[in-house]
Amino acid sequence: MSAIELQGMSKIWGETTAVNDVSFSIDQGTFAVLLGPSGCGKSTSLRMISGLEEISKGSLFIGGEDATIASPADRNLSMVFQNYALFPHLNVEENILFGLKVRNTPKQLQKERLKKVAEQVGLEQLLDRKPAQLSGGQRQRVALARAIIAENPICLMDEPLSNLDAKLRHIMRVEIRALQQRLGMTVIYVTHDQAEAMSMADKVILMCDGKVEQEGTPEELYNKPATTFAAAFIGTPPMNLIDPVACGLDKKISQNQQDNFLIGIRPEDIVLSNENGLKAELISADYLGADTVVTAKIQDQEILVRTPGKVTITKPTSTRLQWPVKSVHVFDKSTGKRNDNIEVLPI
Secondary structure, three states: OEEEEEEEEEEEEOOEEEEEEEEEEEEOOOEEEEEOOOOOOHHHHHHHHHOOOOOOEEEEEEOOEEOOOOOHHHOOEEEEOOOOOOOOOOOHHHHHHHHHHHOOOOHHHHHHHHHHHHHHHOOHHHOOOOHHHOOHHHHHHHHHHHHHOOOOOEEEEEOOOOOOOHHHHHHHHHHHHHHHHHHOOEEEEEEOOHHHHHHHOOEEEEEEOOEEEEEEOHHHHHHOOOEHHHHHHOOOOOOEEEOOOOOOOHHHEOOOOHHHEEEEEOHHHOEEEOOOOEEEEEEEEEEOOOEEEEEEEEOOEEEEEEEEOOOOOOOOEEEEEEOOHHHOEEEEOOOOEEOOOOOEOOO
């Protein structure tokens, strides 16, 4: 039985469709990430799951029960918001216990749960402090503690790390993932940051324009993108999408419809060579420390190459590019969908 299942769920405001016929299921104990650019419908989908937004069309099932019109209080969910939503006049202990007090949970049980949760998120020494006296990471831990103290089996998180700096985001990603695994919670996590999705998720649901573009493990989305959108969104830098005719590669596709397809190659799969491969010109280099992202040109098309170490380019430089056949992805130019039936010849 799935912990969460969406069946054809939509959200419509007047003539605007924010979420359009979305269906997916999430198994118990899974860390699922709703990923996509701003405005793609991921936060709206999360709010419909939580009950904070009404479902215009479709159905929602939680633990096998129809929760389409159930009140938020009856859905047995916890939620962590982007802005933490802490009460500034309450200390850490009071913020964590707020939900239990509202539900008239016995005081002894409150005390027991508080001790356990404070230890789990590392807040034992901070319970008497006010939110203004805490760092961003500590406030995030308070918000997490308040969510997990209810001991609901499902936790929804709406971009909870977006207000933190890069180093702290990394630390909190590790902590949240470890906490989820330790507690066996089902988590649905919304983000536009693919690094968060790839490093944390058991399952990624990639959204675009209110629809599900692709779902699967991080490895599946990276290694076998279903569309050109998925190919360009997943990966840093994104996959190169090359017009084979414009680059003189049409003879490398053993078909008579070369102009109907795009080929995709990840920058890290391309190798700079002085001997064999396609003629190209190196234009510029972006040094990142461990590696360099080089901008190259094959005829009139720019492509990115990610190569180890430092590469310095002071003027356009001739070179050759190589990549293995197994690293090439083929997409239909008109639909953007993956096509695994096209044979690509070696470079």
